Amino acid sequence: MSEREVLELLRENARYSTADIARMTDLEEDEVEAAIEELEATGVVCGYQAVVDWDKLEDERVRAEVELNVRLDRETGYDDISQRLARFPQVKALRLVSGDYDFDMEVEGDSIREVSQFISEKVAPVPEITQTVTHYVMTSYKENGIELGDGEDDERLSFSP
């Protein structure tokens, strides 16, 4: 069960040191290290990334949520289509979803032009794709469970009973 506990802490903050994780749990530091190794080896943890508030940066980052409708045939299934799409580095996330459309795809680029071109030239022509609807992200309020913005000051008194 130690892996579960370590995973929870890494999901909270992947930069916690192994020493701090050990202090926060009943585990020894080498047990924490072993748990992390196991999580990585089995592919449960497949990467670590920063959560970014792009509005705080000068350079533009264009992101779009794209709805994709597809038509399957005897030779082609969802997995085949998803593989074709997922290999493009512009595609940051790709999920099969229930509802009005089939895939939910996140695309990122340096400009609207770049993202539009990618969708019209690389995505739309895929024969099984019958429709794309692109939503450009205008503002992000929360990413990966973290509220973006300036946060609130701690207004508590420094001493209270």
Add this chain to the structure above:
Amino acid sequence: MTFELSDRVQTVPPSGIRRFFEIAEERDDVISLGVGEPDFATPWAARDAAITSLEQGKTSYTANRGRRDLREAIADYVADRFDLGYDPDEEIIVTAGASEAVDLAFRAFVDPGDTVAIAQPSYISYEPGVIFAGGEVLPVSTDEEDDFRLTVEGLEEAGADEADMLVLCYPNNPTGAIMPAEDLEPIAEFAREHDLMVLSDEIYAELTYDGEHTSIATFEGMRERTIVFNGFSKAHAMTGLRLGYALGPADAIAAMNKIHQYTMLSAPTTAQYAALEALDSCESDVREMVSQYDRRRQFVLSRFREIGMDVFEAKGAFYCFPEVPEGFTAEEFAEEVLREQGVAVVPGDVFGAGGDGHLRISYATGLEDLREALARIEAFVDDHA
């Protein structure tokens, strides 16, 4: 004109932490481990319910004892969580914080000259509360060697068998001590044997990190002599909303309500809506906060051990209570670590008998700040080794 202060007011000394506020003001990089309230905001669903109630104009007084639906929700909650059975109509009163409930109890049950035994170190409001009610305080100290649990020997030593009332608070502020069932049992027996009324402040009940909280009111023959206090400040992070409650036998709650109806009328209405929602839908928020506190608790205990300061294994509330290193009184340590390192802690003496030589460390603070504060304490201890 000059006001002639009443003897009762004059008897109570000024707050022991006032001075520290002023020192803290002088620096702008202070990290405070002196805060006795959650660093989390009230769960959003509860705040949202409060806002909605305001939008709907629900801003009138409520029934003196609090909204009936809230009392029912409290009855269900304490039954479910702590095995406490109280009738929402007669045995529950909703108050402006547990603070008000505690004050009501002192005023309802203490006569001038009555002796009130208080298990200490303890929350600082009980003693003044007893004095304002005209009673005499009998401190009963608890010790580190007993993990700051109250013992029958301690009660006997203090002469509590002669007292009229006993006040306890577990999980404890400031020590973080808890009282498991097997330790409470003999205390219950002592109270029955010596006919003591018991006031049990269980406001930190949810913040129990080892086993389940047990209320003294659940022991045989205790319900009829006990008032239990609880509230939304700690577990539901609602300090500023000011909402608590008391549970007790019908005639006792009626007596408390007699004072409450003239002095408070009813607890804050907006807060009652928030509280109702908190009980209705915020259990997972509470669980999440408790698990955060527990991690911080283990982090802080580990760090004190690494620093070489003795600290007993606190298992409740959001405090731990390390010993100050040799060469310092608690007061000196607290003052100097604040001046030199900008870390605010509260000296244990403030909390009464048995608190000297210790510091109350609150871990109701984010991990980043805890890490930095502990590093500064470590530097301070090294500098003065």
